Amino acid sequence: MGSIVRLVIGVPIAALVTVVLFVIMYNLIVPDAVEIEEASDNLRISINDEVAEVEARRRDTTIDDVDQIDPPPPPPQIERQAAEQPTEGLDTIVGQIPEFDTPQLASDSVSFSVSDRDAQPLVRIEPQYPPRAAERGVEGTCAVRFDVTPDGTPTNVTIMSCSSSMFERASIRAVERWRYNPKVENGVPVARRGVETQFNFELAD
Template identity: 30%
Template sequence: MQRQDAKAQNRERPKPKPPKPPQEPPKPVEMEPDTSDMSDSVSVQVPSVDLGGMSNGLGDPAGAMARDGDATPIVRIEPRYPIKAARDGKEGYVILSFTINELGGVEDVQVIEAEPRRLFDQEARRALRKWKYKPKIVDGKPVKQLSQTVRLDFTLDNANG
């Protein structure tokens, strides 16, 4: 018996193969706002974008029926209501200036006016940067549109409460 035990102690164990690294699933593209953390008593009113006073005369505030060639909104992400503001019952608005680039993306976002100051600015800028537009077309080519403005209102809706 001692001889078999000695063989067992001297035998080399085969090394296991290292496991293959797990494949990472593709990251989902978020096109809609995450509303899972928003209470039913909070709503954010997202108005239309002012495209320099252009109007199609049909009462279409969103500009969906604007003249051919103008930038039209495709994706709008609503800003999240800041927890502190909701807890304190604060309401307000932010007026932002931005540029629509040739690809329809939003860039150069700046706060023009905010009431109360600095309370809603960060969430308003974050949401606006995710908006997408069909860019303005001039002579068959997309062009940048500078100095666009939008007002985002932050209001608590107590009617559903």
């Protein structure tokens, strides 16, 4: 029963509040009427359709007013003289050319021979001091033996004697980088065997 009473009383009140809020919002949204004053003065813009003609001043020029210019004279003619041929012979001017006997070359009188030679070094690179030996202050010598191929390349490098094993690898690598003029026998490059050399490993002071 109480809920029905509240419903009967609440519905008219809610409707009244809604109408009041609607009227207030309408008055806030709709602006006031503003009277627009008409302009008292009327602007008039006129454009002149007529184009004024401008008289250009013309100057009459005739051919008689231009000065007559004479062309330049032609260049002088240069006479060409023909060169006279010498009447004396060449031997009179520079002297008589001596005569030489033509040498006689026979195939049996000329011989070319290539002398034999041993292998000769062209590129010789010193071995690099081993870092481990340098840190320990070790000095010494190392003797190696190797062969030289007909194209001048060292091969078969072996250690003959070495004061320390630390110098062996450096000695072999140095010899492998050398280059030779090969040994020649009867004009033909041949292999050279048993070449020996020794390296001295000394620390700088």
